[in-house]
Amino acid sequence: MAIYMKKFVSLLAAVMLVTVFVAGCSNKNTNTNGALESPAEKGKLKVAASFYAMYDFAEKIGGDKVSVTDMVPAGIEPHDWEPAASDIVNLEEANVFIYNGAGMEHWVDTVLDSLSNKELVKVEASSGITLQEGHSEEEEHSEEESAYDPHVWLNPEYAKIEMKNIKDAFVKADPDNEAYYNQNYETYAAKLDELDKKYKETLTGLKNKDIIVAHEAFGYLCSAYGLNQVGIEGLSPDSEPDPAKMEEIIKFAKDNEVKVIFFEELVSPKVAQTIADEVGVKTEVLNPLEGLSDDEIKAGGDYFSVMETNLASLVEALK
Numbered sequence: 001m002a003i004y005m006k007k008f009v010s011l012l013a014a015v016m017l018v019t020v021f022v023a024g025c026s027n028k029n030t031n032t033n034g035a036l037e038s039p040a041e042k043g044k045l046k047v048a049a050s051f052y053a054m055y056d057f058a059e060k061i062g063g064d065k066v067s068v069t070d071m072v073p074a075g076i077e078p079h080d081w082e083p084a085a086s087d088i089v090n091l092e093e094a095n096v097f098i099y100n101g102a103g104m105e106h107w108v109d110t111v112l113d114s115l116s117n118k119e120l121v122k123v124e125a126s127s128g129i130t131l132q133e134g135h136s137e138e139e140e141h142s143e144e145e146s147a148y149d150p151h152v153w154l155n156p157e158y159a160k161i162e163m164k165n166i167k168d169a170f171v172k173a174d175p176d177n178e179a180y181y182n183q184n185y186e187t188y189a190a191k192l193d194e195l196d197k198k199y200k201e202t203l204t205g206l207k208n209k210d211i212i213v214a215h216e217a218f219g220y221l222c223s224a225y226g227l228n229q230v231g232i233e234g235l236s237p238d239s240e241p242d243p244a245k246m247e248e249i250i251k252f253a254k255d256n257e258v259k260v261i262f263f264e265e266l267v268s269p270k271v272a273q274t275i276a277d278e279v280g281v282k283t284e285v286l287n288p289l290e291g292l293s294d295d296e297i298k299a300g301g302d303y304f305s306v307m308e309t310n311l312a313s314l315v316e317a318l319k
Contacts, residue, residue, distance in 0.1 A: 045174050048091055050099035050108070051078040052291040053153045054125060054166075056303045058098050061167045061184050065177050066096075074294045077266040082107045092117045095173050098166055101126045103235075104150035123169035125162035126152050132223065134216050134235040147235055151288060155220040156196040159303070160189050195307055199225050202311060208318040210256045212249060214263045214272055217288035227314075232271055240271055253279045260317035262286035265293060284313050 047068040049055035055070035062068060071087050072078045083091075088111060091097060097112075099105050101124035112122060134149035152158040167185040171178045203225045211218070216231035232241055232249055241249070253261070253275065261283050263272035269283055276283045287306045296306075 045095045045170065046093060047096045047098065048087075048094045050097075050105045051081075053159075053289045053303065054098045054100055054162075056289075057125070057153075057159070057163050057166050058096075060188050060303075061163055061181055062170055063180065063184050065174065065180060066170070069094075072291060074292060074297055075266065076291060077264075078104070078290050083111060088114070091115055091120065094120060096121045096123065096169055098123050098125055098169065100124070100150055100153070100162070102129075102131055102148050102150035102152065121169050121173040123165050125165045126150065126158075127165055129158050129161055132219050134219060149216065149219045149235060151217045151235075152220050153289060153303075154218060154307075155224045156192040156199065156307070157224070158220060160192045163188055163192070191304065195304065196224075199311060202315060203227065203318070206315070206318045208257075210252075210258055211286070211314065211317060212253055212258055212261050212275070213286060214267055214269075217264075217290070218286065227318075232275065246271075246275065249275055250278050253281070258317075260284050260313075262313070262317070264288060264290075265296075266291050284317065286310055286313055 044064075045062065045066045047058050047062060047066045049058050049068055049070055051072045052070055052074075055068055058066065058068045069090060071083060071090075072081050091111065092115060094117070097120055099108050099122075101108075104126075129152050131148040131150075131152070134147055153162055163185055167181050170181045174181075209226060210228045210230060211222070212230045212232065214231070215233040216229060216235055218227075218229045221227070222229045230249065230252055232245070252258070258279070259281050261272045261276040261279070261281060263269040263283055263285060265285050265287060272283050287310055289303060289306055292301050292306070
């Protein structure tokens with residue numbers, strides 16, 4: 001609990017600093033990176049997104065009518081990230097703020113309550129989705145507490161709900177372009193339906209259903225397609241399992257003939273590799289789309305390409 005109190009205090013300090021700064025020098029001609037707005041950006045909605053999946057959905061729905069900033073830098077795991085003073089300044093200048101909710105952004109209430117930007121359109125993208133319970137580990141205790149799983153976007157049909165919520169926010173902030181946002185939403189909703197169909201057709205016939213993952217990010221995906229996830233860690237990937245948990249995972253892998261231990265690119269593979277070595281199997285990446293690396297972004301990666309890669313990885317592990 002102490003670590004969360006330290007984060008809260010540092011966040012409050014950033015909020016207080018920004019409150020003083022904004023009161024003295026608010027500049028509505030800056031973009032969401034703090035730079036002067038270019039002629040090409042004038043007239044665009046300034047959008048701040050809380051992490052990569054929200055950023056990608058906003059880009060797809062907003063198209064050339066928006067200028068979107070991903071608040072979490074490329075390659076950074078977002079669970080423990082929190083905004084710096086510069087991020088709060090950018091929110092003061094934004095038109096729309098998109099966050100997932102469901103406990104993903106532990107800092108959001110404190111920051112939003114501090115803002116003087118009363119025109120900001122705020123959208124909790126997971127609104128309207130029935131949440132599943134997961135487990136979070138107490139920092140100083142071995143016991144686990146129930147918490148809602150925030151990783152709803154990994155179910156394509158829930159991603160569609162999130163895109164609709166984002167679309168509605170854009171229409172509220174920029175009603176003149178309602179038809180444009182609606183058209184983009186319909187385009188990507190159809191693509192999500194196609195992706196959902198492909199997952200169902202591909203995974204339904206596989207005999208094996210068990211996957212071992214670095215942390216419990218894949219509950220909604222597994223529920224949608226009849227899989228069973230076994231997490232080395234709970235909802236947050238930032239701690240290591242105790243020896244008893246390691247033995248439990250190793251025994252499960254051996255008993256159920258698991259062939260792959262999945263890890264995430266933004267998290268150290270050390271624990272997954274240790275288990276894989278003990279069981280005598282390989283490790284592979286299963287990406288929860290919490291963030292992409294610089295190389296993935298430069299290669300044109302996005303929600304759909306990553307979900308296609310994830311599907312191929314699942315088929316290889318379960319066939």
